[in-house]
Amino acid sequence: MRRLILLVLGSFCQHAFGQAGPYVRQQVDPAAADRGKRVYTQFCINCHGALAKGTEQGPDLIRSPLVLRDRLGNEIGPALKKLANHKTDLTNAQVADLTHFLKDQIEATAKNRNPEHPPNVLTGNLEAGRAYFNGAGKCNTCHSPSGDLAGVGRKYSPIDLQQRFLFPRRSKPLQVTVTPSGGQLVTGSLERIDDFSVALRDATGEYRAFTRGPNVKVDIDDPLTVHNQMLDAYTDQDMHNVVRYLESLK
Ligand code: HEC
Ligand code: HEC
Structure with missing residues (x-):
């Protein structure tokens, strides 16, 4: 009985989120990510690689705009049905689990949670980051280094700063x-x-x-829509430069 209620709730939320658009970022559900990892390992890993960063056989899914835009399978589900050589008979629940796994990988990559390579997220160029902030990135249309972002370099560790910049949290209701x-x-x-x-x-x-x-x-x-869209636009270099610049705001 309880299981049934959860199932119904699950599909309702999925539907609501699917319609809700990019202003609801998919929160990773660790249990679903775990199940998704098993699906991924069975059906996708050979071509897309252990970290979903791609191999000769298949592209990087972590940096795929399609995957970044996806919410609970609304992009990946239809894509899997259309792509040649892809498994087409996964259930919606399996696809949703997969998305949790992929989102988890995306966030892990952003945080650089790799124990073998201690993360150094301060490899960028401060002046290039400042220029991007006030120019191409249009960050200054919403933020100010002497206003809301004053002292962010002191407030957060470099890793957390990068995380907050890439995946900001909402502090005010929509x-x-x-x-x-x-x-x-x-x-x-x-x-x-x-x-x-x-x-x-x-x-x-x-x-x-x-x-x-x-x-x-x-x-x-939703001002965070812009943040989500920007994920598709940053090059790795922009990202490093911006983090280096933000870190200098002490
Ligand atoms: C036999 C190798 C292979 C397997 C297995 C495989 N893929 Fe792919 N995948 C590819 C190739 C090659 C492409 C690029 C094809 C194209 O763009 O037409 C691709 C493209 C994709 C894309 C589109 C990426 C983009 O940015 O357009 C997604 C999403 C994807 N795969 C997900 C998966 C998932 C999830 C699985 C497991 C259920 C999987 N793939 C299994 C080889 C594979
Ligand atoms: C359309 C407006 C808009 C644009 C453009 C924008 N941001 Fe944001 N940013 C926000 C909002 C809204 C938040 C969430 C703040 C909150 O709710 O407290 C945020 C959060 C952040 C945070 C986290 C702050 C904290 O204390 O957690 C950082 C860092 C950040 N943005 C950096 C950037 C950078 C760098 C750019 C340019 C590449 C940028 N933003 C572009 C609106 C914007």
């Missing part, structure tokens, strides 16, 4: 604006959203829920 058909728009902190309804808490602290439909406009303003 802001959502709902415009019901023919009604006044309502803005507040997002409480929950799925295909059918959206709920928020407005400035006065009141909980408001709306049924979604074609005439109900829902706008979510």
Whole structure:
């Protein structure tokens, strides 16, 4: 019985996340990642390599934009069905487990959790990092080295700094604006959203829920979307330069 409830919940969340778009980053579930590792070892490792970083037989999946964009299999599932020579009969649950494994590998790579090579994430060039921050990276459109990021180099170890820059955490709730058909728009902190309804808490602290439909406009303003998209754009060199620069903000 309990198992059934979990299953139903699981598929509901998967659906909700699938629809929710890039503003919900997939959190790694360690148990699922563990199961995913077994699926990966059985069906994928020969070509994509032990660390999913690729071999002569298959590309790097850690740096694949498709994998980075994926949420619980919404990209990888369809891709597996289309790619030649790929196993097409994995269940949705197996694909979801695989994604947890791959996300775990991505985060491990970002943190450089490799005991054999003590991580040195400060190999970049400080001035190139500063230039990227104020130029191509457009970091200065949201951050300031003397404002919100003042002292980040003191606050975090270099490894944690890199992690926070690549996978920032949200410290404030998402802001959502709902415009019901023919009604006044309502803005507040997002409480929950799925295909059918959206709920928020407005400035006065009141909980408001709306049924979604074609005439109900829902706008979510998520500054972290940009961070997620940027993952596809950084070269390794940009990343090292930026971390070196951020580390200098003492
Ligand atoms: C026989 C070797 C082989 C096996 C086994 C294999 N792959 Fe692949 N995979 C490849 C090759 C080669 C490509 C690139 C093909 C292409 O782009 O058309 C690829 C591409 C991909 C891509 C697309 C990457 C991108 O950025 O476009 C994903 C995702 C992927 N594989 C996942 C998997 C998963 C998950 C498994 C295990 C269930 C798996 N592969 C098993 C060889 C393999
Ligand atoms: C569209 C706005 C936006 C852009 C552009 C942007 N960031 Fe962020 N960044 C954020 C938000 C929002 C957070 C999460 C902060 C929070 O909620 O406290 C964040 C978090 C961070 C953090 C973690 C801070 C901490 O204390 O945990 C770092 C470091 C960071 N960003 C660096 C960068 C760098 C470097 C760039 C450019 C390559 C960049 N950001 C571009 C909005 C942005």
